[in-house]
Amino acid sequence: MVREVVVIGAGIVGVSLARELAGLAGIRVTVLERDPGEPRGSTTYAPGFVGLYNDAPILTELARASANVYEKADTGFTRAGGLELATSAAGAAEVERRAEAARAAGLPAALLAPGELPGPVTGFVDTEQVVAAAHYPDDGAAVPPLLTAVLRAEAAALGARFVSGQAVTGIERGSGTTYVTTDSGERFAADDVVLTGGVWGPSLAGLTGLDLPLFPVAHPYAYSAAGARLSAGPFVRWPEHHVYARVHDDRLGIGSYDHPPVLVGQATLAEGASLAWAEDFAPVITSAQRLLRADARFEPEQLVNGVFAMTPDNLPFLGPHPTLPGVWIAQAIWVTHAAGAASRLAGALAHDAAPPPELAVDRFDAHHHDDLRTAALRLYRDIYANDAV
Structure with missing residues (x-):
């Protein structure tokens, strides 16, 4: 039986995940992109710094894995230092x-x-x-739109389907299937849905009943x-x-x-x-x-x-939705960590590998949303700091 996975968002995170999943037997991937023409998400405007070291070991791990993937793409990335x-x-x-x-x-x-x-x-x-x-x-410099295009082409060659002009308006779970509806009137049925919507993450999460502190x-x-x-x-x-x-x-x-x-x-x-x-x-x-x-x-x-x-601790959200089976979150992930995060999430989704516990989606459940916003904004001037909450 084929496992249907719908990825919402075609920035570098969504494209990297599609590439990982499309290469696995028994999985069919559909990527929904909000924009009908040129992409307009954060990936398009990112300056492309890929620094490997971070005081948070999980981010160093994801950055190293990402750089290894990007280097093999052979276009859009160099080990510039x-x-x-x-x-x-x-x-x-x-x-x-x-x-x-x-x-x-x-x-x-x-x-x-x-x-x-x-x-x-x-x-x-x-x-x-x-x-x-x-x-x-070993640090690198990327041209994010070009690098994303290369990774997308690899995903498509492995069988991933990309559908543009699909702004998501609804996500519902019923009878073991998750249904994604879009403003075009289309409805996509999936065994698993992954939210990789970048800056639109709060809106997407809200469709699932989740108040994501993003x-x-x-x-x-x-x-x-x-x-x-x-x-x-x-x-x-x-x-x-x-x-x-x-x-x-x-x-x-x-x-x-x-x-x-x-x-x-x-x-x-x-x-x-x-x-x-x-x-x-x-x-x-x-x-x-x-x-x-x-x-x-x-x-x-x-x-x-x-x-x-x-986020309130400068770490991404990566893992299963805390209350909705079949829905996964991959948000607040920079180019630096995108491919590595995609690999870890693909392992969790397809092979039941444990996602990084420090990136759990529900790690702030005991905190008030206003306090989380304050913590996140306090970290803005020092994007390499962690554990503000």
Whole structure:
């Protein structure tokens, strides 16, 4: 008997899961995508940093697994490496701590003197401010839309079916089957349904009666005009300043978390996960560029007000729905962890393997929703912190 699985959402998480499941005997996968044309979810606008180390061991595990999958895709991902830079003694202590912890976790990491930074990075980083640096050679840089397209093609080649223009309006369970209805009037029957809707996760979860503590926030990222002197190299983070940057082909991109978090309601996302530029973000980008060489600072040619989802402990939701059999949740998952999370969820769904307990969907049931929102927003400025609740 064929097991029917419907995946709701065709970003990098949904596509990665479809690829995993379609390769298993006895499973037929249908992926419903909200958009009829070009994708407009968070994957499309993500800057593509794939840093492997995280203080939460489960995220390091998922990142390593994801990078291995992406590397085999051979398009849309490179092991460009990553750098973490410090401009103060306190910042240096944290950079050194993370490098030591990464090595303890089995990842290559080396401390560099400011004068040892790779040439492509010195083309835009103000090295006179740098007092310490850590290099992670196995980190990667992705072009998320391209990488997602490659993984989607692999899923389709294995038999996964993609149906576009299907905004989900209902999810109901009856007689061992879950029924998904869409605004096109279609109804899909499944043995299992997986919610991989990204920033639309709260709305999808609500259709199942679940108040998922998932909080979309707005985030600024800016691109320079094309510059002939730029060359690809490691991506760069300044953790103490909540700033990060990388070269995208011949353009420099820079983003910052150094601003009050901006909560985004579900109704605001009707047109996708990229919003109109907020003028309040202009000084944030200007301030971030103070870490660049004077001749690398730029007037942005493209401004992105992207939206991604936060949780109260900066960890994803991955596993079975707490009360509705046959429904699974894979939410708040970044490009960094998408393929690894898909592999773990496929194992749980198809082989009864235990999903990561620290990512359980019901782990916040004892907390009030308002407190969870406060905790999630408090973590915005430090996206690598965990356990805020």
